[in-house]
Amino acid sequence: MSTFDPKEHPHIRYNPLMEEWVTVSPHRMKRPWKGQVEKSEEEEIPSYDPNNSLCPGNTRSSGKVNPQYEGTFLFDNDFPALLKDGPAPSANPDPLFQSAPAYGACQVMCFHPRSDLTLPLMSQSEVREVIDKWAEINTDLGKKYTWVQIFENKGNVMGCSNPHPHCQVWASSYFPNDPAKKHRTQREYYDKHKVPLLVDYVKKELQKQERVVLQNEHWVWLVPYWAIWPYETMLLPKRHVLRIEDLTSAERDALADIMKKLLTKYDNMFEVSFPYSMGWHGAPTGDYLQQDNSHWQLHALYFPPLLRSATVKKFMVGYEMLAQSQRDLTAEQAAEKLKSLPDVHYKSQNS
Amino acid sequence: MSTFDPKEHPHIRYNPLMEEWVTVSPHRMKRPWKGQVEKSEEEEIPSYDPNNSLCPGNTRSSGKVNPQYEGTFLFDNDFPALLKDGPAPSANPDPLFQSAPAYGACQVMCFHPRSDLTLPLMSQSEVREVIDKWAEINTDLGKKYTWVQIFENKGNVMGCSNPHPHCQVWASSYFPNDPAKKHRTQREYYDKHKVPLLVDYVKKELQKQERVVLQNEHWVWLVPYWAIWPYETMLLPKRHVLRIEDLTSAERDALADIMKKLLTKYDNMFEVSFPYSMGWHGAPTGDYLQQDNSHWQLHALYFPPLLRSATVKKFMVGYEMLAQSQRDLTAEQAAEKLKSLPDVHYKSQNS
Ligand SMILES: O=P(O)(O)O[C@H]1O[C@H](CO)[C@@H](O)[C@H](O)[C@H]1O
Ligand SMILES: O=P(O)(O)O[C@H]1O[C@H](CO)[C@@H](O)[C@H](O)[C@H]1O
Numbered sequence: 001m002s003t004f005d006p007k008e009h010p011h012i013r014y015n016p017l018m019e020e021w022v023t024v025s026p027h028r029m030k031r032p033w034k035g036q037v038e039k040s041e042e043e044e045i046p047s048y049d050p051n052n053s054l055c056p057g058n059t060r061s062s063g064k065v066n067p068q069y070e071g072t073f074l075f076d077n078d079f080p081a082l083l084k085d086g087p088a089p090s091a092n093p094d095p096l097f098q099s100a101p102a103y104g105a106c107q108v109m110c111f112h113p114r115s116d117l118t119l120p121l122m123s124q125s126e127v128r129e130v131i132d133k134w135a136e137i138n139t140d141l142g143k144k145y146t147w148v149q150i151f152e153n154k155g156n157v158m159g160c161s162n163p164h165p166h167c168q169v170w171a172s173s174y175f176p177n178d179p180a181k182k183h184r185t186q187r188e189y190y191d192k193h194k195v196p197l198l199v200d201y202v203k204k205e206l207q208k209q210e211r212v213v214l215q216n217e218h219w220v221w222l223v224p225y226w227a228i229w230p231y232e233t234m235l236l237p238k239r240h241v242l243r244i245e246d247l248t249s250a251e252r253d254a255l256a257d258i259m260k261k262l263l264t265k266y267d268n269m270f271e272v273s274f275p276y277s278m279g280w281h282g283a284p285t286g287d288y289l290q291q292d293n294s295h296w297q298l299h300a301l302y303f304p305p306l307l308r309s310a311t312v313k314k315f316m317v318g319y320e321m322l323a324q325s326q327r328d329l330t331a332e333q334a335a336e337k338l339k340s341l342p343d344v345h346y347k348s349q350n351s
Numbered sequence: 352m353s354t355f356d357p358k359e360h361p362h363i364r365y366n367p368l369m370e371e372w373v374t375v376s377p378h379r380m381k382r383p384w385k386g387q388v389e390k391s392e393e394e395e396i397p398s399y400d401p402n403n404s405l406c407p408g409n410t411r412s413s414g415k416v417n418p419q420y421e422g423t424f425l426f427d428n429d430f431p432a433l434l435k436d437g438p439a440p441s442a443n444p445d446p447l448f449q450s451a452p453a454y455g456a457c458q459v460m461c462f463h464p465r466s467d468l469t470l471p472l473m474s475q476s477e478v479r480e481v482i483d484k485w486a487e488i489n490t491d492l493g494k495k496y497t498w499v500q501i502f503e504n505k506g507n508v509m510g511c512s513n514p515h516p517h518c519q520v521w522a523s524s525y526f527p528n529d530p531a532k533k534h535r536t537q538r539e540y541y542d543k544h545k546v547p548l549l550v551d552y553v554k555k556e557l558q559k560q561e562r563v564v565l566q567n568e569h570w571v572w573l574v575p576y577w578a579i580w581p582y583e584t585m586l587l588p589k590r591h592v593l594r595i596e597d598l599t600s601a602e603r604d605a606l607a608d609i610m611k612k613l614l615t616k617y618d619n620m621f622e623v624s625f626p627y628s629m630g631w632h633g634a635p636t637g638d639y640l641q642q643d644n645s646h647w648q649l650h651a652l653y654f655p656p657l658l659r660s661a662t663v664k665k666f667m668v669g670y671e672m673l674a675q676s677q678r679d680l681t682a683e684q685a686a687e688k689l690k691s692l693p694d695v696h697y698k699s700q701n702s
Contacts (some may be wrong), residue, residue: 002438003438004438004439004440004441005438006440006450009434009437009438009439009440010432010433010434010437010453010454010455011439011440011450011451011452011453012450012451012452012453012525013449013450013451014449014450014451016446016447016449020528021451021525021527021528023432023433023453023523023527024450024453025432025433027434028430028431028432079379080379081361081374081376081379081670081677082361082374082376083360083361083378086360086361087353087354087355087356087360088355088360088362089355089357089360089362090355094555095367095540096367096548096551096552096555096576097555097576098364098365098367099357099362099363099364099365099375100362100363100364100365100372101362101363102361102362102363102374102375103361104361147674149670149673149674151669151670151673151674152669153666153668153669158666158668158669159666159668159669160668168669168670170670170674172374172674174363174372176372176374176674176675177371177372177674177675177676178673178674178675179673179674189446197447200447201447204445204447204448225447225448277668277669277672277673278669279669279672279673279674281673301673303672315504315509315510317504317509317510317511317628318502318503318504318509318510318519318628318629318630319432319500319502319519319521321628321630321654322500322502322529322530322628322630322632322652323498323500323502323521323523323527323528323529323530323630324527324528324529325528326432
């Protein structure tokens with residue numbers, strides 16, 4: 001029997017943060033319909049559209065009017081999934097019918113007044129403004145809420161129906177499933193190893209250099225060993241940082257720099273505005289601000305669905321919904337591919 | 352403050368099988384763009400297509416030729432995600448870089464020789480043949496493998512690129528995340544309450560009658576209290592049954608009956624062939640055949656993505672990928688809607 005080669009032989013890998021395995025089937029990359037990298041027709045988005053509810057000066061469907069904003073613009077979601085107050089369900093002793101109160105705030109932040117821009121096409125100082133705003137939001141909503149989820153859904157395929165560059169924030173009184181689990185797993189690791197899981201992980205990845213795509217003085221961008229999505233990545237500070245508002249000014253500049261490069265490489269992959277969902281995970285807030293959260297390390301997660309071309313995505317369906325996630329190309333192959341891509345945007349090359 | 356109404360006020364609900372919460376935002380159903388129920392153009396699928404690799408007599412991309420099958424047709428997946436043997440990764444002491452062996456078998460089963468049929472349009476005895484085949488597969492692959500995942504991806508939106516009615520089976524040497532968790536949670540419940548979690552659950556749901564959509568002598572079809580997808584449902588036997596092959600002949604006939612009705616109601620929702628991923632979960636196999644699995648109860652899960660119309664689905668994206676699942680309409684509202692739909696197929700009404 002030949003020796004094991006992760007690029008050739010099926011295996012499973014463990015995600016110690018989520019306590020979940022992923023099935024890796026690298027041999028499936030050899031399927032005959034592996035598919036070519038097709039250039040998709042990109043829709044021409046106007047810089048300003050009188051019918052786009054996110055543009056400066058326009059009226060939203062709630063009747064509210066946007067100011068003539070010139071940088072970022074933050075407002076309360078007109079149709080929030082969570083509300084600040086209201087009646088709460090009463091406790092039910094039956095373990096099979098458990099519900100609990102859920103309060104929260106939902107906000108939307110436009111990144112830029114122009115609809116035809118995305119983060120990689122914005123200037124570094126404009127991206128820095130977005131980062132400063134994220135820090136402000138996390139501080140503000142964190143005073144009241146346990147968890148502040150900042151996230152961006154980008155592209156139609158990720159349920160984003162408005163092309164204007166924006167992100168969302170859902171802050172909640174409850175600690176959502178995934179970050180609550182990461183709170184526990186990082187605590188257990190810290191208690192056992194006396195070092196935060198993700199700080200240890202980055203140190204090891206920097207030594208191995210098998211999955212690191214990019215780094216600068218303050219940040220590392222890598223494909224996690226346990227990645228699920230074809231080109232899933234994680235962005236982490238080199239220093240131990242609990243929350244986004246704890247970043248120094250130099251770290252924020254360096255973040256703007258690496259984010260621009262990262263998103264440029266993504267766009268260059270299939271020469272299309274790369275769809276993804278992304279978000280930040282850091283130490284919890286609200287009542288947790290009073291507790292020791294040294295086991296946490298701030299990080300951003302990018303989940304892009306495209307697999308083979310601008311028009312062929314990975315479907316997380318039957319097996320993935322019922323059993324566990326599965327991927328074809330390995331994390332190392334994904335990192336290799338991302339490394340090989342230019343970090344000058346394909347659109348700026350043409351101009 | 353008014354009293355709590357689950358149809359009006361945001362809350363979270365707990366899934367005791369998966370130990371996960373779902374955010375329920377029923378007030379969002381009032382959004383102005385709630386959307387009309389549009390009839391989508393259905394593609395005309397020919398009964399036989401010389402270019403469809405799943406039709407009787409055709410050659411698949413692997414070069415293998417399908418027999419002139421007249422009922423179901425089972426074959427090994429030409430591009431399996433798992434292989435029967437091969438080299439295995441060696442153990443690594445580092446908890447952050449864990450991998451493990453993964454062996455398995457991947458099969459495809461065509462339900463019927465005709466491409467233009469789906470389960471609800473097949474006769475009850477034809478559906479019964481599919482059920483018998485599922486039982487056979489679970490027995491056969493279960494001799495060797497820990498977990499036999501039978502699943503169907505239906506519709507383009509669920510990553511199914513071949514319209515011919517078929518399901519897949521991925522059997523594995525490892526116990527996948529979700530069923531492994533359900534193995535533990537059902538065991539813990541059984542140890543504590545001396546009754547299987549899902550047997551207890553069905554008993555209570557039959558009393559409450561708030562989420563039960565349909566039942567017959569042997570089966571219950573319901574929207575689970577903790578459902579995530581808009582019209583997610585669960586199908587369970589009334590008797591305590593560990594695995595699909597343990598079903599009696601009468602139970603299999605009753606299953607064919609309720610499945611036809613269930614899938615007919617789904618199709619009638621938006622008068623379109625309703626996309627979904629579905630699959631069976633029952634007691635594990637392989638080495639587990641020698642163990643006591645009384646805590647398990649067999650069930651099928653249906654995860655359909657459509658939300659508002661044949662063309663508007665629920666996106667499980669940013670918040671859902673990073674924090675926790677969220678839904679707008681409640682489980683009770685979904686059950687109500689499903690109950691109200693006719694169980695005569697819209698296509699048969701027209702003929
Ligand atoms: O039917 P296929 O092409 O084997 O594959 C489909 O189902 C699989 C199992 O859920 C997924 O892993 C694939 O992403 C999906 O496209
Ligand atoms: O941008 P929207 O319309 O608020 O909503 C989008 O993101 C939400 C948070 O991930 C999801 O719950 C919705 O399904 C999605 O369409």
